[in-house]
Amino acid sequence: MKINDIPAVPLAALRKGGVIPAHPLALDASRKLDERRQRALSRYYLDAGAHGMAVAVHTTQFEIRDHGLLEPVLSLAAEEAARHSSEPFLVAGAIGKTEQAVREAELARSKGYHAVLLGLAAMKDASEDELITHCRAVADVMPVVGFYLQVAVGGQPLPYSFWKRFAEIDNVIAIKMAPFHRYRTIDVVRAVIDARAEERITLYTGNDDHIVADLITRFTFSRDGKPVSVRVKGGLLGHWAVWTKKAVELLADIHERPDARSASEWLELDARTTDANGVLFDVANDFAGCIAAIHEVLRRQGLLEGIWCLDPNETMGPGQIEELDRIARDYPELNDDDFVRDNLGRWLA
Secondary structure (H helix, E strand, O other), X not given: OOHHHOOHHHHHHHHHOOEEXXXXXXXXXXXXXXXXXXXXXXXXXXXXXXXXXXXXXXXXXXXXXXXOOHHHHHHHHXXXXXXXXXXXXXXXXXXXXXXXXXXXXXXXXXXXXXXXXXOOHXXXXXXXXXXXXXXXXXXXXXXXXXXXXXXXXXXXXXXXXXXXXXHOOOOEEEEEEEXXXXXXXXXXXXXXXXXXXXXXXXXXXXXXXXXXXXXXOEEEEEEOOEEEEEEEEEEEEOHHHOOHHHHHHHHHHHHHOHHHOOHHHHHHHHHHHHHHHHHHOOHHHOOOOXXXXXXXXXXXXXXOOOXXXXXXXXXXXXXXXXXXXXXXXHOHHHOOHHHHHHHHHXXXX
């Protein structure tokens, strides 16, 4: 499957840039898949205006593979996407060594996904040549979204030279930049330009600590003595698994009404968003409660029944619940509680 094989509507959505939430996993009190609420989450994201969904990624919990849940969660999201009028762009996570990653890409392709988000955490000991060979093997199966994962949650530093070679792979369709590191983010952008891939590769932010600033920045570098500029078009984010309607409105303003705020006002919003993300991602406890806190926001809204994760030891960090109360109080403009309240019964039906 090549980029040109992707249907026109979802491909155009990706290229324009949009909100792609990293889809959580809905469990019941027995830590079994809650199919009804898993479907409700997908319906929420699509009705909120998300351009796509990313499934079987970190927010979905990598452990789904050990519990026989990879195929079911991919299927449920694909079924809801097929029923929705928006024709969203579907991304499936693919992880592990080459054999596993290729197998997961083949499964995603069979389920109607358009690309895989390729995690490289299992390849930490690989050389740059080995990493590129690995990426090419997966790209031979279907289009690939590159993933620069932050070191604090299992990623590894990847130099400019890797990203330039990666960008030269002709079935790479996008890159999610999530190193939570400005120098490394710039490495990716510069590499894409130097690889002459800026038209083929759409840049998405995964820097949950810098969402708004990434989206409002024009990155310009010199190539052949001339300036070349690119923008980060959207976000593939765990942060956008909650308050998704507001994220869609934010991105629409950035795309269509960039002058609606002054530069300082956009940066003020960036700081508020980063403060809220610091709570959601449990930065105070080294990200330990990041998935459970997303679940807690969705539980408060009624979309999830509880905050259970597959690992019984994975839960919210000390003080995190009080901090969630704070951001709910201090930043009411960031939540979409009214939207969820108005539609929850239909999504759960």
